[in-house]
Amino acid sequence: MPDHPRIGVLISGRGSNLEALIRATRDGRLAATIAVVISNVADAPGLEHARRAGIETMVVCHRGWPSRDAFDRELAAQLAARSVRLVCLAGFMRLVGPALLDAFPNAILNVHPSLLPAFPGVDAQRQALEYGVKVAGVTVHLVTPELDGGPIVLQRTVPVREDDSAEALAARILEEEHRAYPEAVSLVLAGGWRLDGRRFLRGQA
Numbered sequence: 001m002p003d004h005p006r007i008g009v010l011i012s013g014r015g016s017n018l019e020a021l022i023r024a025t026r027d028g029r030l031a032a033t034i035a036v037v038i039s040n041v042a043d044a045p046g047l048e049h050a051r052r053a054g055i056e057t058m059v060v061c062h063r064g065w066p067s068r069d070a071f072d073r074e075l076a077a078q079l080a081a082r083s084v085r086l087v088c089l090a091g092f093m094r095l096v097g098p099a100l101l102d103a104f105p106n107a108i109l110n111v112h113p114s115l116l117p118a119f120p121g122v123d124a125q126r127q128a129l130e131y132g133v134k135v136a137g138v139t140v141h142l143v144t145p146e147l148d149g150g151p152i153v154l155q156r157t158v159p160v161r162e163d164d165s166a167e168a169l170a171a172r173i174l175e176e177e178h179r180a181y182p183e184a185v186s187l188v189l190a191g192g193w194r195l196d197g198r199r200f201l202r203g204q205a
């Protein structure tokens, strides 16, 4: 796949969204090459999905740097060294700082398990259930300095059932994440979009 755009995936844990991206590159839904998977957690189970798929993996621990900025600069340098065009956060549980944002302007995506701007941050599915919403969902957005706050590329809804536990709702949302994330990555890589303020638009100006 020499002509496919190269993407980098950042993870911290399980890596099921990474797995969904790998699957999509294989079955033709996503015309991209995953150039590298970087985890900030050394024993993140998700690294194994990448290794099994023959994708280069790297651990860049967030601890031990002289500053937050130094960690972000290292991530940016590793991604740039592999000619990555788009960075996909897939359960990467660190705030992205200016050094990484500036290296990849409007080229970092995140998947979040709620209909943003509702329920940013951790444990979004439990927050939604406890709030009592009837519809939950998935958001894929461009990453900005604000936590879970960037322009929205794509959203999908998921019903909340009366007998839901936070775990059951999270599982139903996760299935939708696995469909939505590859689709959003593909859309962003295809180009032909623009930002009008916070709005991600695909039509002509």
Ligand code: GAR
Residues within 6 Å of the ligand: 011, 013, 014, 015, 016, 017, 018, 046, 090, 091, 092, 111, 112, 113, 121, 122, 123, 124, 148, 174, 177
């Ligand atoms: C996913 O549900 C993802 O949306 C969420 O972490 C989980 C990672 O699962 N991300 C966030 O909450 C980011 N704010 P995975 O490691 O199996 O992809």
